[in-house]
Amino acid sequence: MPELPEVEVTRRAVAKLVLGRQLAKVATTRASYFFLTPPATLRRRLEGRVIEGLLRRGKYLLAELDDGSRLLLHLGMTGQLLSSDAGRPDAHTHLVLSFADPGPSLLFRDARKFGKVRWLPPGKSDPRLDKLGLDALAVTGDHLFDASRRRRAAVKTLLLDQKVLAGVGNIYADEALFLAALKPTRRARTLTRAECARLAVAIVSVLEAGIIAGGSSIDDYVRPDGSGGGYQDQHRVYGRGGEPCPRCGGTLRRVVIGQRSSCFCPRCQR
DNA sequence: CAAATCCCCTGCAGGC
């Protein structure tokens, strides 16, 4: 699902919902790799805490608690954070955070369970966070140029590598490459400085447009209030293999790069 | 290091 824009839209809405509130009851489902911290530990550590901050790092969310500990969340492919005003817990709801006040609780649903939850003790980080590269909203041409020099692989693979750039996923990679007129299969090391600069501008541009539109809702992603985002209506190439290119009218191609489907215009993108 | 492969899990669309 969720790439940087969807996670950021989620962060802003969840922040409004939870900041300053004290957790009263934490309901969990059975242990699984969804829970990097065992459910019982999670309950013991969270109940009674006040949520003081909610940050985003790439596609991760980090809730700051009043004892200095933090709660790390990742939405995986199908994760949703929902206000209880927008839906009732169901078979795919793995976590329900209820508060001491009578306001709505927060639900974490995830059909495929690729999402993650981990409690971090005060002062402790997580290797997943430590490995993250530059946040994609702060990318520069120089950063892309430097990161691509030793890469024989496709530029699209580079964009999806969270150690290089944190936050870009399959949708926004395809969209940014189209905007920058660069073929996703282009070997990363062959990019010029000027092309990297163009690509950096394109990445920031599509991510910001995605945030403004409320994210891309395809199958699963919804905002915490239950409403869908609107950026899927602005996708120029993602998921459009075989359809006409919005710029030249030629036929968009679909290829597979690093196990991910990729759509592009062979005429506009070099 | 970089890169390729497989795996985690569930739901859905499309073909037969």
Add this chain to the structure above:
DNA sequence: TGCCTGCAGGGGATTT
């Protein structure tokens, strides 16, 4: 209608 296959916004482990 049912069964089967392939595919899906993510990322980690392992191997070469």
